[in-house]
Amino acid sequence: MDEYPFFFTWVKQSNPLRFSISSVDGVKLITENGHELIDMSSISYQASFGHNHPTIIKHMKAQLDTVPMSAPRGIFPGKIETTNELLKYMDKKDGKIFYTTGGAETVENALKIARDVSKRKLVLARKISYHGATMGALGATGDWRNTAHALPQDWVVRFPEPSEPDALAKTRQIILDHGQENFAAFIIETITGGNGVFEGSQEWWDGISEMCREFGILLIMDEVICGFGRTGLSFGYMHYNVKPDIICLAKGITGGMVPFGAVWVSHNIADYYMARVLACGLTNYAHPLGVAALAGVLEIVQDFDFQKHLEHISKVFKRELDIIQALPEVETIRSRGMLAGIDLNVDIQWKTFFDKGIHLATQNKRIVLAPPLIITEEELVEGMKRLKKAIKDMD
Ligand SMILES: Cc1ncc(COP(=O)(O)O)c(C=O)c1O
Known part of the structure; x- marks a missing residue:
């Protein structure tokens, strides 16, 4: 037994990947002995607005003074306004929101709704993907965390990654082989995030959209x-001119300030439930603190200055990534907006990054960067400088 009475996630419990957080300051984490880390991954991609954004805190504090506890069917001040504001920001006013407590719960509800409205059982999921740690979301996930558990998988059918030769033709064949009438939905991470930042081409997205239309499969x-804002636009799907039927939101939705998530469904799906029971619910449905934090996030992301900043800082990030690309230890970099996957040809020690003063996400010989979107140019350049030094020290 070690000294901690709680578990750490996704690691052997004797694993030394742990650190203290005594305080936070914008994009920085400060450990108990005063060591300062620039957060280059927004913790686990959720702290998109840094660690203590005053706008989010302001909304949450005001909520604590009015209605602080959950009441799934209660309509408290802000619930309607904030939801309408979210729909406006998504440019999806014709649909409806189902609130959740995080990413996995969001995916669970999206999957249940898709299977319910279509009355079909099978779901097409990517070979390389992560959708959350609950049974259904992990069942759809395509990585080691899925194989670590003997999950019921009879409802999941894997389809080829966009980079595979003849990916679209093979996907179509898979659908025909299983019977097109059996597929409820595709579930797709817009850009595969934590597993390395893999993007499909416009042609691939067009092909997937075409199959959805032809076979009546939901997206x-x-x-x-x-x-x-993570990929430079409000939502990743906006890069590809696709029309999702269901959209899963979490993490940045509250900037990690409170566990929260949301499922957006199209008008058709929303309509389906007018005369039918929506058999989905959570005790902490639309938790007021989540709604309040979301109101703060929406205030931030719709601000013109934030949007200008995001455009500028994404260019700075790309410029800095190009410098890193020239290092002999770097194999490939894939990036979009403020999200980047860096494959190295050397073994990675997370501790080396920590010692150099940066916090980031690593996976075998891969780094995934997702700096907070509010990071200043100076902080980003300093973070990338520390990253470069750390990569050189891995040799
Ligand atoms: C793309 C994606 N979907 C879903 C999830 C699950 O979110 P949560 O950890 O909040 O349950 C994650 C978490 O990393 C994710 O990256």
């Missing part, structure tokens, strides 16, 4: 990482 976009 569930998992925007848990890509939503709220």
Whole structure:
């Protein structure tokens, strides 16, 4: 037994990947002995607006003074306004929102709704993907966390990654082989995030959209990482001119200030439930603190100065990534907006990054960067300088 009475996630409990957080300051984490880390991954892609954004805190504090506890069917001040504001920001006023407590719960509800409205059982999921740690979301996930558990998988059918030769033709064949009438939905991370930042081409998205139309398959976009500005636009799917039927939101939706998530469904799906029971619910449905934090996030992301900043800082990020690309230790970099996957040809020690003063997400020989969107140019350049030094030290 170690000294901690709680578990750490996704690691052997003897694993030393842990650090203290004594305080936070914008994009910085400060440990108990005063070591300062620039957060280059927004913790786990959720702290998109830094660690203590005053606008989010202001909304949450005001909520604590009015209606602080959950009441799933209660309509408290702000619930209607904030939801309408979210729909406006998504440019999806014709649909409806189902609130949740996080990414996995969002994906669970999206999957249940898709299967319910279509009366079909099978779901097409990407071979490389992450959708959350609950049974259904992990069942759809395509990585080691899925194989670590013997999950019921009879409802999941894997389709080829966009980079595979003849990916679209093979996908179509898979659908025909299983019977097109059996497929409820595709579930797709708009850009595969935590597993390395893999994007499909416009042609691939057109092909997927075409199959959805032809076979009556719903398109569930998992925007848990890509939503709220991460890839440079408000939502990742906006890069490809696709029309999702269901959109999964979490993480950046509250900037990680409170566990929260949301499922957007199209007008048709919303309409379906007017005369039918929506058999979905949570005790903490539309938790007022989540709604309040979302109101703060919407205030931030719709501000013109934030949008100008995001455009500028994305260019700075790309410029800095190009410098890193020249290092002999770097194999490939894939990036979109403020999200980047860097594949190295050397083994990674997370501790080296920590010692150099940066916090980031790593996976074998891969780094995934997702700096807070509010990071200043100076902080970003400093973070990238520390990253470069750390990569050189891995040799
Ligand atoms: C794309 C994606 N979907 C869903 C999830 C699950 O979110 P949560 O950890 O909030 O349950 C994650 C978490 O990393 C994610 O990256």
